[in-house]
Amino acid sequence: MKFTQALSSAVQQHRNRTSTVHFGRTRTWGETGERVARVAGGLRSIGVNDGDRVAVLAMNSDRYVETFFAVAWANAVVVPLNTRWALAENEYALKDSEANVLLVDASFADQAAFLRQAVPHLTIVYMDDGAEPDGAIHFEALAAGAPIADLSGAYDDLVGIFYTGGTTGFPKGVMLSHRNIVYESVVWIYSLGFTEETVYLHSAALFHLAGTSPMVALTLVGGAHVTLPKFEPEAAMKAIAAHKVNYCLFVPTMLNMMLNHPSFGTYDLSSVKDCEYGASPMPDALLVRIMKELPSWRFHQGYGLTECAALASLLPWRCHALEGPLAEKRKSAGRAAAGVEIRIVDADGRELPRGKVGEIAIRGAGVMLGYWRKPEETARALRNGWLHTGDGAWMDEDGFIYIVDRVKDMIVSGGENVYSGEVENAIYQHGDVRECAVIAVPDETWGEAVHAIVVPKDGREMLPADVIAHCRTLIAGYKCPRSVEIRGEALPLTGSGKIMKAQLREEKWRGHGRAVN
Structure with missing residues (x-):
């Protein structure tokens, strides 16, 4: 299955259901599908060819969701840039990926002007409301053009380059294929129960795989995307109450901020049925407090990394017990997600006995193609079919994984x-x-x-x-x-x-x- 088939499926089966909600703007899957085909045609009309890289530097929005699918629809490669990077880091990623188009919103219009000077061949597309800056093309101008048929490539073709931190001082571009992202999306659906009734709050940035993978999964089942430009405690709580959000994903710090916000308790958060957390260690004391403060929420912990398209292991809600035989499992990162193999290995890649600390190694259809133009780093990470994560952990007799440390030098x-x-x-x-x-x-x-x-x-x-x-x-x-x-x-x-x-x-x-x- 290809990345774009998730959208085609949503349009075919859920044409009149809500697809995206961004502040006061709501669209259906029929409308989103039409816009994606038109934006893809617009990208081809401004010179985007097969395999070209198209970068995005913007906050979360409905247009960001459309951009992911439009770039793939045009048979190009999306390069999401970290909104928290310095100018020099974005310049490096643009030059490294050789992107020829950069989409920005109002938050990064000024930065785009500097980046265009540093990378002269860049075409700038403005993906926000209001008039576009001088020299830029408006996103809505692309969306007003003629639609094109899906031109996306084969399952194992490159569909996205997702930059992650580099141990050598430069970001590394993780290459993911259609198969990588779609397979991981199916894992999300199977493991976390997404359906057409899911109303999902995008609080995690869409340049992260923690934002991208659930985005594709939700599209595949025809659920509704509720986007916030960025996480703010009160804005998140307000959005949950206003749109009856029933599924969220938060970093532990976000949950902590909400619980300690003066407005906590003034918004109706009862619509939420499931909440996944991850991306950083969850202090057990904080988890216990959250579970007591939000007793109707079912919590799930996800462990993964960009190199495996996000989700590798899952601790489901039933293991979030405060007492009883499952209480100790609460401190684990769960077990390997469906279709994912995890081993704890020594420095030579040999599997270690249960209870012994080693390195997490992962195998599955979500594992990356490699690092963009970094063959030596790819060879170090991908060995004998296994992704070596650099994360230290041990596994108990029931297959639950307990992470004892991240990569030594990573914070x-x-x-x-x-x-x-x-x-x-x-x-x-x-x-x-x-x-x-x-x-x-x-x-x-x-x-x-x-x-x-x-x-x-x-x-x-x-x-x-x-x-x-x-x-x-x-x-x-x-x-x-x-x-x-x-x-x-x-x-x-x-x-x-x-x-x-x-x-x-x-x-x-x-x-x-x-x-x-």
Whole structure:
């Protein structure tokens, strides 16, 4: 099955049902299908050819949903860009993917002007209300053109490049095929019970696979997409009440923000039947509180990553027990999702006995084609048919997976992955820095926060604020250190000359119950 067949199915079977709701604008699947075919024709008319890359830098909206399908319908490759990236990061992704079209909304119109100077061949499409900026083409002009037939390619053809954090200081483009995304969407439907009656709130950004996979799954069954530009606690609660949303996906931090918002309790949230959470560790104390505050919600935990099109394991609602034999399972990441194989392996890829900590390896139809133009990194991640995640975990006798740590040098802050090497690469570009190490430190709000330990060059004086300001010119704000420690002595080294990050982490996490090695 191809990516676009999800839309064709929705149009055929649910033409008059609601497809998208964005603020006061509501469309049916019949209308959405017609618009997608017209926008695809518009993309071809402005020079998009088979396999061309079309980038998107925008907040969530109904037009974003249409764009995903229109790009595939035109037999092009969608490249969603992270809305929290710095200008330099978006420029890198555009040049790396060789995108020739960039769709932006009002939030990024100014950035688009700079990006067009850096990437002169870019055509800009404005996908928001109001007049388009000078030199741009309006999305609605594309939607007013003649519709075209579905031109999308074969099942294993590339349909999207999704950039994720890079350990070498540059983002990596995860290549996903029609088969990857559609198969994972079927896993969502089977595991989480999506139907044509599902009214889904898109609070997760659509550039994330946590936004894309349920989007395709919901389209396949003909449910309704309710989009918010971005997550805000009161806006989310207001949308749930106004549109009778019955399915949500939240990062734990989002749930925490809602529970602690002054307006919590003033909106009717009883329409929600199911809520999935994931993307970062869920503190058990927070989960228990949420379950007590929202007793009618059925919670599901999903574990996955961009490289496997999002969902790898699932902890279903029945395992969210506060007492009894299933209570301990609540602390796990669940078991392998339908059609997904998971093993815990050693450094040589051999499966380990139950209870022994190793690396999570995944096999299934959702596993990526590879990293865009990074064959060496692809070879490291894909070995003998298995995706090696770099996440440490152990598995119990019932097949439940307990994650003990993320990739050693990765920080998961508020659901966003931050690679320490990427931040260190930015810090080292400061002329006064001799050496540095970036680690995760505990944070009550975000779970983990980015912390930098910096040793200045001899005779140089640096302030923490200098380091943070420098980083903000090079990388996204959420990747920048929230705290900086200036040290006068050299950082501890291993026998092979590497900085001993485990020792540095241990100093910060002592008493917080986290493995640091």
